[in-house]
Amino acid sequence: GQQVMQIPQYQHVQEGEDFTTYCNSSTTLSNIQWYKQRPGGHPVFLIQLVKSGEVKKQKRLTFQFGEAKKNSSLHITATQTTDVGTYFCAGNTGGFKTIFGAGTRLFVKA
Amino acid sequence: GAVVSQHPSWVICKSGTSVKIECRSLDFQATTMFWYRQFPKQSLMLMATSNEGSKATYEQGVEKDKFLINHASLTLSTLTVTSAHPEDSSFYICSARLPRLAGDWEQFFGPGTRLTVL
Numbered sequence: 086g087q088q089v090m091q092i093p094q095y096q097h098v099q100e101g102e103d104f105t106t107y108c109n110s111s112t113t114l115s116n117i118q119w120y121k122q123r124p125g126g127h128p129v130f131l132i133q134l135v136k137s138g139e140v141k142k143q144k145r146l147t148f149q150f151g152e153a154k155k156n157s158s159l160h161i162t163a164t165q166t167t168d169v170g171t172y173f174c175a176g177n178t179g180g181f182k183t184i185f186g187a188g189t190r191l192f193v194k195a
Numbered sequence: 196g197a198v199v200s201q202h203p204s205w206v207i208c209k210s211g212t213s214v215k216i217e218c219r220s221l222d223f224q225a226t227t228m229f230w231y232r233q234f235p236k237q238s239l240m241l242m243a244t245s246n247e248g249s250k251a252t253y254e255q256g257v258e259k260d261k262f263l264i265n266h267a268s269l270t271l272s273t274l275t276v277t278s279a280h281p282e283d284s285s286f287y288i289c290s291a292r293l294p295r296l297a298g299d300w301e302q303f304f305g306p307g308t309r310l311t312v313l
Binding site: 118120126127128129130133135173175182183184185186187188190 | 290
């Protein structure tokens with residue numbers, strides 16, 4: 086079945102350092118979303134990417150969708166302690182079903 | 196953004212009892228809602244897709260007689276965990292999609308319900 090792999094599982098950074106998490110799908114995706122979940126909270130929608138090669142930015146966050154629409158990345162520039170949480174990618178193949186990656190837990194040390 | 200509520204936020208029950216969890220889209224209509232299960236420090240596992248006015252679509256491995264889903268209106272879906280056992284203890288999260296322009300959409304999650312079965 087469809088799988089969405091996400092790496093790394095954990096990332097410890099010093100405040101101010103950059104952070105990147107990667108997602109790879111076993112099948113071509115129609116779109117991919119990114120979510121952030123704070124400890125004890127629920128996932129919060131960050132963005133959706135639809136087009137091949139698409140790049141979107143939200144302040145210090147940069148999201149990319151691969152040319153083949155099978156991989157995606159989230160890059161955070163100059164991390165802050167408020168960036169702490171788990172970042173999930175979630176892929177959709179065109180139907181209703183959205184498959185989540187395992188998530189990357191980001192720890193930021195002040 | 197749109198708001199999805201869940202009730203209760205947490206519940207503790209005895210083994211063998213049934214628990215109902217409600218998911219409501221407060222400011223939009225959702226013909227489709229989703230139920231997820233999340234174990235501590237793990238990802239979200241899609242359990243089922245809840246369709247208004249029709250039967251839910253369950254993912255492989257999810258017992259439909261165990262996890263009863265009812266989507267009676269465009270703003271309400273319920274998940275009933277029947278004859279709950281300790282292994283059913285988990286964080287249950289619902290979500291709903293809000294269509295945007297040009298076929299785009301956003302997915303909003305409820306705050307989750309933490310179920311503990313003793």
